[in-house]
Amino acid sequence: MARITMREAISQALMEEMDRDPAVFILGEEVGVWGGTYAVTKGFYDKYGPERVKDTPIAENAIIGGAIGAAMVGQRPIAELMTINFGFSAMDYIVNQAPKLRYMFGGQFSVPMVIRAVGGGGRQLGATHSQTPDAIFAHFPGLVVVSPGTPADAKGLLKSAIRSNDPVLFLEHATMYQVRGEVPDGEYTIPLGKSTIQRPGKDLTIVTYCKGLELSMKAAEDLAKEGIEAEIVDLRTLRPLDMEPVLESFKKTNRAIVVEEGWKSYGVGAEIVSRIYEQAFDYVDAPILRVAQKEVPLPYNRNLEQAALPQVPDIIAAAKEVLK
Amino acid sequence: MAETIKMPKLGFDMAEGTLVRWVKNVGETINKGDVLAEIETDKATVEVESHADGVVLQHLVDAGTSVPVNNPIAIVGAEGEKVDSAPAAGGQPAPAAPAAAASSSAPTPAPVTQTAAPAATPAPAETGPVKASPLARKVARDRGVNLGSVVGTGPGGRIVRRDIESALKASPAPAVSPASAPIPVYETRTTQQPGDETIQTTKLRQAIGRRLVESKTTIPHFYVTHEYKMEALMDLRKQINGSLPDNEKISVNDFIVKAVALTLRQFPNLNASLSGTNIIRHGAVNVGVAVTVPGGLMTVVVKDTDQKPLRQISGEVKAMAARARDGKVKPEDVDGSTFSTSNLGMYDVDEFIAIINPPEAAILAISSAREVPVVSGGQVVPGWRMKATISVDHRISDGAEAAQFMQALAKYLEEPIRILV
Numbered sequence: 001m002a003r004i005t006m007r008e009a010i011s012q013a014l015m016e017e018m019d020r021d022p023a024v025f026i027l028g029e030e031v032g033v034w035g036g037t038y039a040v041t042k043g044f045y046d047k048y049g050p051e052r053v054k055d056t057p058i059a060e061n062a063i064i065g066g067a068i069g070a071a072m073v074g075q076r077p078i079a080e081l082m083t084i085n086f087g088f089s090a091m092d093y094i095v096n097q098a099p100k101l102r103y104m105f106g107g108q109f110s111v112p113m114v115i116r117a118v119g120g121g122g123r124q125l126g127a128t129h130s131q132t133p134d135a136i137f138a139h140f141p142g143l144v145v146v147s148p149g150t151p152a153d154a155k156g157l158l159k160s161a162i163r164s165n166d167p168v169l170f171l172e173h174a175t176m177y178q179v180r181g182e183v184p185d186g187e188y189t190i191p192l193g194k195s196t197i198q199r200p201g202k203d204l205t206i207v208t209y210c211k212g213l214e215l216s217m218k219a220a221e222d223l224a225k226e227g228i229e230a231e232i233v234d235l236r237t238l239r240p241l242d243m244e245p246v247l248e249s250f251k252k253t254n255r256a257i258v259v260e261e262g263w264k265s266y267g268v269g270a271e272i273v274s275r276i277y278e279q280a281f282d283y284v285d286a287p288i289l290r291v292a293q294k295e296v297p298l299p300y301n302r303n304l305e306q307a308a309l310p311q312v313p314d315i316i317a318a319a320k321e322v323l324k
Numbered sequence: 325m326a327e328t329i330k331m332p333k334l335g336f337d338m339a340e341g342t343l344v345r346w347v348k349n350v351g352e353t354i355n356k357g358d359v360l361a362e363i364e365t366d367k368a369t370v371e372v373e374s375h376a377d378g379v380v381l382q383h384l385v386d387a388g389t390s391v392p393v394n395n396p397i398a399i400v401g402a403e404g405e406k407v408d409s410a411p412a413a414g415g416q417p418a419p420a421a422p423a424a425a426a427s428s429s430a431p432t433p434a435p436v437t438q439t440a441a442p443a444a445t446p447a448p449a450e451t452g453p454v455k456a457s458p459l460a461r462k463v464a465r466d467r468g469v470n471l472g473s474v475v476g477t478g479p480g481g482r483i484v485r486r487d488i489e490s491a492l493k494a495s496p497a498p499a500v501s502p503a504s505a506p507i508p509v510y511e512t513r514t515t516q517q518p519g520d521e522t523i524q525t526t527k528l529r530q531a532i533g534r535r536l537v538e539s540k541t542t543i544p545h546f547y548v549t550h551e552y553k554m555e556a557l558m559d560l561r562k563q564i565n566g567s568l569p570d571n572e573k574i575s576v577n578d579f580i581v582k583a584v585a586l587t588l589r590q591f592p593n594l595n596a597s598l599s600g601t602n603i604i605r606h607g608a609v610n611v612g613v614a615v616t617v618p619g620g621l622m623t624v625v626v627k628d629t630d631q632k633p634l635r636q637i638s639g640e641v642k643a644m645a646a647r648a649r650d651g652k653v654k655p656e657d658v659d660g661s662t663f664s665t666s667n668l669g670m671y672d673v674d675e676f677i678a679i680i681n682p683p684e685a686a687i688l689a690i691s692s693a694r695e696v697p698v699v700s701g702g703q704v705v706p707g708w709r710m711k712a713t714i715s716v717d718h719r720i721s722d723g724a725e726a727a728q729f730m731q732a733l734a735k736y737l738e739e740p741i742r743i744l745v
Contacts, residue, residue, distance in 0.1 A: 254459050254485060282462040285485045286478065324479050 001184060007177040009151035010116075011040050013158035014078065016187070018048060021076060024162055027054040028063055028080030028116075037082050038118060038177050060086045064093035064115065068167075071113040072101065076162060081117035084171060085129050087137075098167040099142025111167045114158070119147075120173040120211055120261055121309050127297035130174075130305070132262035134210075135271070137169050138238040144192055145238040147171040149213030151181040153236055156190030164192060173211045173261075195242040197249065201231035204319055205249040205256040207272050209235040212259035212291075212310070219315035230319060238268060246272065247280050254285035257318045261310060264292035289318045326401030327376040329360060332655055333393040340392045341365045348380045354400055361397065364527070370653060376400040456483035463488045473599060494601055528620040539682050544718040547677050550730035554693045554708035557740040568635075577613070577667045578638040580690055580712075582743050583736035585609045585629035588663055591729045593721050595662050597683040603720055612661030612681065615645045622648045623681060625661040634744065665690060675711045686716040686726070710737075 004012075018024045025048075026041060032055040035042035045053045056063050060081060067077035081087050087094055094115065102110045121130035138145040144166055148154040154172070161168035198213060199220055206216045213234050220230040231249045235241065250256050256276065258269035269290035276288060294308040331341055341363040348354050348361070359371040360380070382399040385391050454471045456464070460483045464471050467488065474491045476483035516522070525533070557579055565573045588595040592605040609630040612623035624644035626637050644657045664681040667690040678689035691711045698707035712733075716726045736742050 254457075281458050283459050285457040285459040286482075 001182045003180050004151055004183050005177060006148075006151045006154055006172070006179045006181075007038065007040055009155040009181075009183050010158055010172065011042075012183075013155045013162070014041065015044070015047075017076075017159055017162040018044075018052065021162075023074065023076045024078065025052040025054065025070075025075060026078045026080065027056050027067060029056055029058055029082050031055060031080050036080070038172075038174075040116075040177075041080075060090035061093055064090040064098070067113045067115070068093060068098050068101070068111055071111045071167070072109045076112050076114075078114045078116060078162065081115060083125075083129050083174070084117040084119040084133060084137075085131050087115070087117055087133075094169070095137065095140045095143065099140050102166065103142060110165045112165045113167045114161045114164075114170055115167070116158075116170045116172065118174050119171050120175060121293070121298045121305060122175045122211075124300055124302055124305060125174070126300045130298040132211075132260070132293065134171055134238055134260075134262055135267045137171075138241075138268070138271075141239075142166070143239065144168040145171065146192060146236065147173075147210040147238060148236055149176075149198070149208075149210045149234050151179065152183045153190055153196075153234070155183055156188055157192065157236060160189045160192050163189070168192070171210065176211060176214065179214065190236075193237045193240040193242050195233055195235045195237070195245045197231060197245055198234045199230065199232040201229035201253070203229045203253060203255070204231070204323060205246070205253045206230050206232045206259055206315070206319070207235065207246050207256060207269075208232065208259035209238070209268075211261045215310065215312050216259050216315055219312045219319065222312065222316055223319055228319065228323065235268075235272075241271070241275075243272075243275050243279065246276065250276055250280050251283045254283050255288075255322045257289045257291055257315070257322055259291045259310060259315055259318075261293055263295055264290050265295060267292055286322045286324070289322050291315050291318045326381060326399050326405050327378075328396045329372065329374060329376070329398045329400060331363070331391045331393050331395050331397055332370075332372060338365050338393055340390050341370075342390045343385055343387055343397060346383060346387055347371070348374075350380050350383055352380050354378065354380055360400075370655070372397070374400055378405075379403045381405060454483065455481055457485065459485050460488050467492055491600070526619045528617070528622075532620050535682060536679050539680050543680050543682065545680060545715050546718050546723060546726070547713050547715050548723060548726040548730055549675065549711055549713040550727075550734065552710045552712065552734055552737045554710045554737065557737055558693065558708050560740045560744075572635070572639070574634060574638045576669060576693055576710075577665075577690065578634055578641065579740060579743055580667070580688075580737065581611050581613060581626060581629060581641070581665060582632075582634050582637055583733055583740075584663065584665060584688060585611050585626075586736055586743065587729060587733045589630050590732055591725065593725060594686045594716065594729055596685045596720055597662075598685070598717065598720055599683075603685075606662040608660075608662065610660050610662045612664035612684075613641055613645070614664060614666040614678075615648045617648050617651075622653065622658055623661055623664055624648055624653070624657050625659060627656075627660065663687070669693060669710070675713065677713045678715050680715050680717055684717075685720040686714055689713045689715065 014026065026044065030037055031041045032045040032050060032053045041053060063079050067079035070077045098111050098113060119134065120132050134145065134147060137143060144164065146157050146161055146168055148157050158170060161170050199217060201220065206220065208216045213232065216232050220232055223230050231253060233246050233249050258272045260268045262268065269292055273288045273290065277284065291310045291314050293310060296308055298308055299305050343361055344364045345362045347359045354360060354374045356375060356377050358374050360374045361372045363370050363372055378400045379402065380398060381401045384396050384398055391397055455476060456471050457478065461471065463485055469488050469491055471483055474483050474487050477487055478484040561574060561576060561579065568574065588609045593603065595609055596603050596605045608628055610625050610627050611629040612625045614621050614623050624641065626632065626640050629637060647653045647657060661684065663684055664687040666678045666687060668676055669690055669692040673691045675691050676689050678687045680687050689712060693708055693710035695706055696709050697704045698709065700707065714726050714730060
């Protein structure tokens, strides 16, 4: 086990898969010579050359459209979006082409493509570059949506995503590249579509993923000092959604909160809560609460930005509320 | 202003009734007190009266439908008045009314109720909107806890799982809880021989079966029998009836009912109900009188029996018994008894014992007053004697108290002038 950063973990996954399979290549803005906006692909250009690490124009629809075409003819492209917010420029390709081609061509084509995209707030990038629109993408059947919360998961899931024959949107958080964690040595993968328990507990269930996991783990430590043992379920993949560990945990604790960074309305929390009510109604002992971003465009001002984003005290407060 | 008529609650354990027939159709004029519909409960067919004047604007359920208590069945209002939205037929309880009904019919909000007996609970509050989490409801259902009597400690008084657990701790569930192992009231035995006749049990028969199986299997009964000297009472009755018209004559039972009520005043523990680990001593003394009706028996109730003169008790029992026999019993006729009596005196019965009518603490079985040889002053002489047996819930009372009650009752029956004053 080595303790490495999220950046290193993602980088390792990309490199291992490129070494393993010559069909894997990377394209995106500043991924080559510059080494990636978040330095994830630093050194890749020198190692693999311009054929496999392609700098593109600032044209997201071209990046994703090109990746889809390459995938349809047997390549395994990894398209990088500098931020998921730019994905809106390529929305038709992401939600209307990639997820539907296999279905509409009756299985004659598949789209083994990964879109790596950076999302999330907290870096003072302003309202249009700080969003967490995960739920929008997870809405569409056919698109696998992954968003890891630990370096180990990031590496194992990204490797699975690259090997998947269906398009995968891989969402990384802008503030988490420096997060460190234990990563298994050598080759391993983590299956897509599997939620997991990141912290065992008995008093309440916190369902979360990505940045929410980082915040929830801190909140759980504080809660533990007061004798409250929170069990944290990390979704890891938003679609297909694996409710098994969530329901199992909830049937034990009977109380839950959902922590997500995106807006509450029509969000991931809404989906999780609905499914708990649908599938474990008789185990509900208190209304399930959601901790999410305030319903405003995310402010640029640092204090306001932090006030709008969900924080550890919000999670603690919600946890205590559902335990009343 | 249109008013909603609801399915009335006719007794402790009524959860729903079948609307048998609409007496007033839509568009017909109806006055307060007019019969709107006929309803069949498991005890009887009852007429539902309108509590509003006007025109029947809407029937909210079809004839033949089974409707939960307190659900709206019809709307009465001014002719031509618009009814904005029809409350859902059948399914949903009306928003406010059940709560009121539940609280008003529950004399004491007891913290816990032994669930072994749904009928043994003052208010079947689960039909009302008790605030409880789905989990609390499930646990209550599984463990046989009546939510109506659990105090909620969640936000806004919501009952949550811990409340059910503390309720169970306070009052350990019976070894056999009805939810997990229902008592087989009727078992199928198919050894029918040629010439046998099959009779479908009536709803009343089934209700009696359910209640009494539950009573006999969950209540630890014990019995105390006492023999009463009845000469004085027989004489007094003869004297009183001599001055009364035939249809107002007072029965031996009327005396006994009054005597029992007066005695109960001195024994509040027997005028009581068990609720969890609490005994609820009822403020009112309402003596129930078992009446034979076609297909079974019903208990009609004289409210505040201890405070009513003998003639009034007699008149009320006569009227209620007649209604019960005709299947036209009113809700108030059968509701609220705190102690029951059963009298088989007219059938020349030496002695019998009765099964407690839950949730009451006791029942008195009264046999025939008979002229028998008795020993008096060393001589065998003729005398009037009557045996009565009290059946008592041993969780509430003990033999000594029951025996003292029977002795105290003798004070009234043997010196009946005390009943009159």
